[in-house]
Amino acid sequence: MTIAAEARAGHQFSQGWLTRLFDYKPFLVFICLLPALGLLLVFLSYPLGLGVWLAFTDTRIGRAGYFIGFENFQSLWHDPVFITSVWNTLLYTGVATIGKFGLGLWLALLLNNHLPFKSLLRALILVPWIVPTVLSAIAFWWIYDPQFSIISYILVDVLGWRETYIDFLGAPWPARFSLIAANIWRGIPFVAISLLAGLQTISPALYEAAMLDGANAWQRFRHVTLPMLMPILAVVLTFSVLFTFTDFQLVYAITRGGPINSTHLMATLAFQRGIPGGQLGEGAAIAVAMIPFLVMATLFSYFALARRKWQQGEDND
Amino acid sequence: MTDHAAAERPHLVEKEQAGVIDWSSGPRRFITLYLPLSLFVIVLLFPFYWMAITAIKPNSELYDYKNNNPFWVKSPTLENINKLLFQTDYPQWLLTTMTVATVATALSLFSSVLAAYAIQRLKFKGSQYVGLGIYLAYLVPPSILFIPMATLIFQLGLFDSQWALILTYPTFLIPFCTWLLIGYFKSIPFELEECAMIDGATRLQTLWKITLPLALPGLISAGIFAFTLSWNEFIYALAFIQSAEKKTVPVAVLTQLVEGDVYHWGSLMAGALLGSIPVALLYSFFVDYYVASLTGAVKE
Numbered sequence: 001m002t003i004a005a006e007a008r009a010g011h012q013f014s015q016g017w018l019t020r021l022f023d024y025k026p027f028l029v030f031i032c033l034l035p036a037l038g039l040l041l042v043f044l045s046y047p048l049g050l051g052v053w054l055a056f057t058d059t060r061i062g063r064a065g066y067f068i069g070f071e072n073f074q075s076l077w078h079d080p081v082f083i084t085s086v087w088n089t090l091l092y093t094g095v096a097t098i099g100k101f102g103l104g105l106w107l108a109l110l111l112n113n114h115l116p117f118k119s120l121l122r123a124l125i126l127v128p129w130i131v132p133t134v135l136s137a138i139a140f141w142w143i144y145d146p147q148f149s150i151i152s153y154i155l156v157d158v159l160g161w162r163e164t165y166i167d168f169l170g171a172p173w174p175a176r177f178s179l180i181a182a183n184i185w186r187g188i189p190f191v192a193i194s195l196l197a198g199l200q201t202i203s204p205a206l207y208e209a210a211m212l213d214g215a216n217a218w219q220r221f222r223h224v225t226l227p228m229l230m231p232i233l234a235v236v237l238t239f240s241v242l243f244t245f246t247d248f249q250l251v252y253a254i255t256r257g258g259p260i261n262s263t264h265l266m267a268t269l270a271f272q273r274g275i276p277g278g279q280l281g282e283g284a285a286i287a288v289a290m291i292p293f294l295v296m297a298t299l300f301s302y303f304a305l306a307r308r309k310w311q312q313g314e315d316n317d
Numbered sequence: 318m319t320d321h322a323a324a325e326r327p328h329l330v331e332k333e334q335a336g337v338i339d340w341s342s343g344p345r346r347f348i349t350l351y352l353p354l355s356l357f358v359i360v361l362l363f364p365f366y367w368m369a370i371t372a373i374k375p376n377s378e379l380y381d382y383k384n385n386n387p388f389w390v391k392s393p394t395l396e397n398i399n400k401l402l403f404q405t406d407y408p409q410w411l412l413t414t415m416t417v418a419t420v421a422t423a424l425s426l427f428s429s430v431l432a433a434y435a436i437q438r439l440k441f442k443g444s445q446y447v448g449l450g451i452y453l454a455y456l457v458p459p460s461i462l463f464i465p466m467a468t469l470i471f472q473l474g475l476f477d478s479q480w481a482l483i484l485t486y487p488t489f490l491i492p493f494c495t496w497l498l499i500g501y502f503k504s505i506p507f508e509l510e511e512c513a514m515i516d517g518a519t520r521l522q523t524l525w526k527i528t529l530p531l532a533l534p535g536l537i538s539a540g541i542f543a544f545t546l547s548w549n550e551f552i553y554a555l556a557f558i559q560s561a562e563k564k565t566v567p568v569a570v571l572t573q574l575v576e577g578d579v580y581h582w583g584s585l586m587a588g589a590l591l592g593s594i595p596v597a598l599l600y601s602f603f604v605d606y607y608v609a610s611l612t613g614a615v616k617e
Contacts (some may be wrong), residue, residue, distance in 0.1 A: 023519050032435035033447065035428035036491050040454050043466065044488040049463035059468070103357075110354045120357065123604045128361050130600045132605070134567040135589035139364040142371065142582055150367060153382055161573040176550035188361065190611070195336060197612035246458035249551045253571055267552075269363060274464045275556050287461045298456065 023072060050252035061278040072285035082286065092265060093245045093297075099184040100240060101233075104191025108205065110226075111192065112199045122193065125187075128190040137253035140182045142303040144168035158243055174264035175255055179263060191236060192219055198232035199225070241297045266290050319361070365593075372397055372587035379583055397583040405564050405573065407588065414565040415595070417479055418547040421486035425543050426536065428487065428496035434524055437502040447500065451602070455492035462488070463556045470557050481557040482565070486547045494539040497610055502528065503533030517554070531566050539612035541603050566592040569590070 059065030076082045152165035168178045241309045248267040248300035274283020373393040378385045401407045436448045475481040513523045553566040562574055570588040
């Protein structure tokens with residue numbers, strides 16, 4: 001077929017070698033892939049490799065570095081700020097992911113009912129995910145203000161549940177949980193809307209069958225909804241863990257790692273050491289230290305959940 | 318099996334079905350459905366309301382909760398927005414962000430269309446590995462890349478220029494757009510292209526005249542989505558741009574409007590609000606495309 005078309009094309013259009021060249025498949029494949037692969041190789045693969053190399057050097061801004069082996073990692077290992085940032089990142093990812101998926105799944109289940117103005121609701125719910133994260137983070141910064149926080153106002157002046165205004169960002173633990181809350185807020189829409197799409201593909205016949213078998217609402221959720229949702233849940237979870245683990249914007253905008261470096265995530269610490277601090281090698285080492293965690297988290301969330309796909313006998317690929 | 322179980326426990330079935338009817342009526346439906354749903358909507362949208370109301374409050378109301386209801390504004394003012402537009406570089410930042418986002422989107426869309434066409438339609442040896450590679454590229458987060466990228470940008474002499482952003486944004490836009498478009502191309506029957514080629518069209522003519530018009534919804538999805546992602550991008554813009562007047566809106570609001578220890582919350586909120594409006598407008602016109610691209614990208 002292809003050959004015939006090419007032959008015909010060559011016959012009819014005698015514009016010459018250029019036309020024929022563009023119908024020569026290997027050349028066409030090369031030309032088509034050139035822009036995308038070229039950009040990705042130069043600006044993604046090369047920096048990825050360069051980053052690993054930089055992690056083993058003492059490069060600074062404006063000065064090429066020398067290979068120093070594992071020295072960066074050794075000094076980080078004894079650096080309390082770095083160790084705190086690792087724990088913070090794990091806590092942040094763990095708690096925020098549980099929160100996002102608990103609440104997101106609940107919201108998806110609510111939206112899966114027959115509702116008036118359903119598409120409007122869906123549109124409104126996605127707004128936090130559309131708006132630039134930094135700009136909504138600035139709104140959270142203002143919501144968490146020690147003097148004029150609206151949450152404190154409601155708790156103290158409206159409801160009278162507390163005596164004093166909460167100092168959200170002034171102490172390490174409140175600051176960490178304030179950041180986690182903002183991250184959950186930011187993540188719910190994505191989880192809810194993707195899971196809603198998954199819910200809508202589940203055939204109502206399955207629920208009818210379950211009901212005929214006498215399954216109650218919880219059993220229907222546990223034995224029909226959850227297994228059917230598992231494949232899409234695995235993908236959404238992988239993405240969510242990946243992007244929460246490497247989150248930068250929220251923390252940088254709201255606390256910049258403060259108070260006293262207690263809320264740094266690995267990404268913000270890498271930025272602080274690398275760009276304003278000028279220690280490119282050390283910053284790169286922190287960024288590279290994220291890679292094993294990321295690979296593990298991705299493999300775990302993908303295989304632990306995606307495995308279920310063939311257990312359900314849905315697909316054997 | 319189903320019949321058997323149903324026959325065995327008829328009373329259970331009746332009770333369950335009665336329960337289902339109960340569930341969808343009256344107060345119970347209100348408690349289990351409408352109440353949590355409205356709480357979700359209020360919590361998810363409140364920060365934007367708060368942003369908007371703060372942006373139009375005069376300072377006298379902004380810092381005095383005792384004599385004013387903080388949830389409302391008595392004498393709204395445009396002073397904050399006025400200050401933002403005429404006393405700062407805000408219009409310049411908007412223009413920069415718009416240019417960078419548009420050019421980066423166009424570049425990524427162009428590259429992605431060709432790549433997706435090659436992978437899905439030209440089916441060469443190893444095409445699925447190239448597809449997988451591009452998918453994996455999407456999983457590499459910018460937080461890992463920005464430091465080596467900064468050195469690369471510096472070596473190329475692009476530091477502090479819009480080109481630094483235009484050339485680096487495609488690293489996360491191309492993987493996303495390519496996967497979305499592969500999905501769309503799959504849904505277009507190949508026979509249509511075959512017909513065109515039998516009639517003597519070249520491959521590129523087929524792509525231009527047959528495939529692309531049919532994939533238009535996919536192109537729109539990918540385009541507006543890529544535009545939104547580049548508008549919202551933060552870490553590269555923060556790391557690669559230094560001069561105040563060349564910054565993008567998200568970076569500039571955070572770094573230029575915060576002066577010392579005194580935060581001008583009114584103008585900060587106005588800056589955040591104005592910076593969100595372009596994407597919010599785009600979003601309101603193309604909601605369905607956003608939902609399609611979000612769910613499409615997850616399903617692939």
